[in-house]
Amino acid sequence: MRPLLPGFLVVSLAGTACGGPPPPPYKPVADVKQLMQGIVDPSADVVWESVATIFTKDGVEERRPRNDQQWANVRNHAMMLMESGNLLMIPPRAKDGDQWMKMAQALIDTSEIALRAAEAKNVDGLYEVGGRIDEACENCHKKYWPNY
Amino acid sequence: MRMRFAAFAVAAGFMLATGSAIAHHSFAAEFDANQPINLKGTVTKIEWMNPHTYFYIDVTEPNGTVVNWGLEMGSPNGLMRAGWTRNTLHVGDVVTVEGSLAKDKSHIGNARAVILAASGKRLFAASSQTETTQQQQR
Numbered sequence: 001m002r003p004l005l006p007g008f009l010v011v012s013l014a015g016t017a018c019g020g021p022p023p024p025p026y027k028p029v030a031d032v033k034q035l036m037q038g039i040v041d042p043s044a045d046v047v048w049e050s051v052a053t054i055f056t057k058d059g060v061e062e063r064r065p066r067n068d069q070q071w072a073n074v075r076n077h078a079m080m081l082m083e084s085g086n087l088l089m090i091p092p093r094a095k096d097g098d099q100w101m102k103m104a105q106a107l108i109d110t111s112e113i114a115l116r117a118a119e120a121k122n123v124d125g126l127y128e129v130g131g132r133i134d135e136a137c138e139n140c141h142k143k144y145w146p147n148y
Numbered sequence: 149m150r151m152r153f154a155a156f157a158v159a160a161g162f163m164l165a166t167g168s169a170i171a172h173h174s175f176a177a178e179f180d181a182n183q184p185i186n187l188k189g190t191v192t193k194i195e196w197m198n199p200h201t202y203f204y205i206d207v208t209e210p211n212g213t214v215v216n217w218g219l220e221m222g223s224p225n226g227l228m229r230a231g232w233t234r235n236t237l238h239v240g241d242v243v244t245v246e247g248s249l250a251k252d253k254s255h256i257g258n259a260r261a262v263i264l265a266a267s268g269k270r271l272f273a274a275s276s277q278t279e280t281t282q283q284q285q286r
Contacts, residue, residue: 044199052197057239063197130198131225137199138174138276147176 032093032145040084044133046077047114051126064123074126075118081133082111095144103140110136175248175276179258183249187217187257188265191241196234198223203237203259205245219245219259222274230274241266248277 030038050070052063065071085108087093094100110132117125141148175181189205201221206214221227237243242265250256259273 048198052195053234054196055194055239057192127198127224131223134199134223135225141174146174148174 026090028087028090028093032088035084035087035093039080039087043077043080043084044137047074047081047111047118047126047133048130050074050118051123051130065118065121071118071121075115078111078115078118082108082115085111099143100140103136103143106136106139107133175258178250179248179277180251181248181277185245185247185249185257187219187245189217189243189245191237191239191243192216193239194237196224201227205243215255217245217255217257219247219257220275221259221262222276226274230272232271232274236271237262237264247273247275 050063050065052061054061054063065074085104085106088104088107089101094104110129113129114126114133116122117129187205187207189207191203191205193202193204195202201224202218203221204216204218206216208214222230244263244265245257245259246261246263247257247259250258258275258277260275260277261270261272263270
């Protein structure tokens with residue numbers, strides 16, 4: 001028996017078959033792993049590493065963006081992370097039309113909070129949402145990619 | 149959340165050399181739950197940052213050699229939910245750490261619990277291993 005098409009793909013194809021507008025001519029190139037390594041990981045790193053408090057015997061280092069350019073860099077990487085959630089939703093990357101979509105949406109939502117925090121130059125906000133972005137990543141990895 | 153697998157060994161070495169923490173990865177990718185560690189040492193550095201907070205301790209081995217270990221905990225959010233503040237742990241504190249060894253057998257571990265020698269207080273370290281266990285118990 002041939003495997004059934006995923007439901008979300010059937011809906012997508014049905015829309016085209018019923019005379020709806022043609023699908024946008026996008027061409028996904030990277031698979032999920034490549035997307036993670038090329039865009040998600042580096043973007044998340046910039047957001048996460050933008051704020052830190054480091055204690056050593058020499059004192060305390062408060063790591064923060066120090067000027068408009070550095071804040072804009074954090075904002076731009078939060079935006080890349082946010083848009084990565086959309087890229088994850090696009091077939092053939094999407095693994096299903098239910099939990100996968102919700103978890104990708106969680107990445108978008110938390111990254112948008114990071115973007116707004118960077119726009120507002122809100123250090124505490126970046127700290128707080130950094131943990132929520134990590135939770136969004138963890139939840140998805142536990143279900144779909146547990147050993148990475 | 150840098151590349152999670154082969155890169156970890158490189159990143160771990162870099163971390164020990166520079167004192168910088170590596171970023172996001174799952175517990176199972178980096179640590180071996182079947183390789184428990186129990187370390188007593190003096191805190192030399194604490195990094196409150198996402199996605200994982202790290203601290204470092206000097207551990208004196210039986211032969212007198214002092215080895216600096218890097219120990220990963222959860223995110224600052226997770227630690228605060230577990231009762232931590234940024235003043236919970238200080239450089240110079242003596243602690244005992246229960247956790248799991250890194251798969252590459254380097255001097256890196258995932259801390260499950262930290263016991264403060266001065267007060268005897270035992271704190272859970274919000275590790276993803278702990279959270280997984282708690283979720284399974286619910």
